[in-house]
Amino acid sequence: MSEYINEIEKLIHLLTYLPGVGPKNAERIAFFLANTSKDFKEDFISTLSSLSKNVRKCEICHNFSNDKICKLCSSTERDNSILCVVEKPQDLLAVEKSGAFRGRYYVLHKLLSPVDNILPDDIDVNGLINAIKRFGVKEVILALKSSVEGEATSILLFETLKSLKVKITKLATGLPKGGELEFVDEKTIYEAILGRKNFEN
Numbered sequence: 001m002s003e004y005i006n007e008i009e010k011l012i013h014l015l016t017y018l019p020g021v022g023p024k025n026a027e028r029i030a031f032f033l034a035n036t037s038k039d040f041k042e043d044f045i046s047t048l049s050s051l052s053k054n055v056r057k058c059e060i061c062h063n064f065s066n067d068k069i070c071k072l073c074s075s076t077e078r079d080n081s082i083l084c085v086v087e088k089p090q091d092l093l094a095v096e097k098s099g100a101f102r103g104r105y106y107v108l109h110k111l112l113s114p115v116d117n118i119l120p121d122d123i124d125v126n127g128l129i130n131a132i133k134r135f136g137v138k139e140v141i142l143a144l145k146s147s148v149e150g151e152a153t154s155i156l157l158f159e160t161l162k163s164l165k166v167k168i169t170k171l172a173t174g175l176p177k178g179g180e181l182e183f184v185d186e187k188t189i190y191e192a193i194l195g196r197k198n199f200e201n
């Protein structure tokens with residue numbers, strides 16, 4: 001028999017699915033939530049419920065959006081000739097904040113990682129090709145982290161996009177090895193985008 005009451009046991013179990021949360025931290029958060037005010041709990045529940053009902057992935061770029069097509073994709077003020085591929089929505093925000101880029105985006109949400117069973121078929125390259133065609137993109141910047149997974153994914157995209165006759169570039173070196181784009185400062189991202197280089201496999 002478990003030493004926890006049902007609700008707390010279930011909550012601990014769910015929390016262990018969160019990134020960076022191990023069993024001990026899951027227990028800490030579960031007891032914190034159990035102990036917090038009713039108002040906080042209600043607010044937490046309604047925020048999560050609204051997230052579940054109202055937040056979806058944009059049909060074009062796959063960034064999170066309240067609408068079928070997100071604000072960035074529906075904006076007429078963006079540069080259609082250039083598209084930046086990022087791993088995560090947080091990376092998109094980091095690039096956007098750098099101010100170095102006013103084009104279109106595409107969010108992969110995952111990187112190639114055979115050890116985690118993320119294989120080439122799991123990367124939505126067709127969605128990227130559709131976005132490139134839709135906007136008439138001339139240059140694709142592969143803004144993925146410089147890890148084994150990031151580099152393998154960049155090569156996969158490069159090989160797949162070769163036939164499209166678009167220029168393919170990657171960020172300039174200077175980003176920390178293996179570093180998550182979302183944690184890199186704006187100035188470094190700005191310089192990495194401005195100093196981007198042709199992608200060569």
Ligand SMILES: [Zn+2]
Nearest residue numbers: 058061070073
């Ligand atoms: Zn979009």
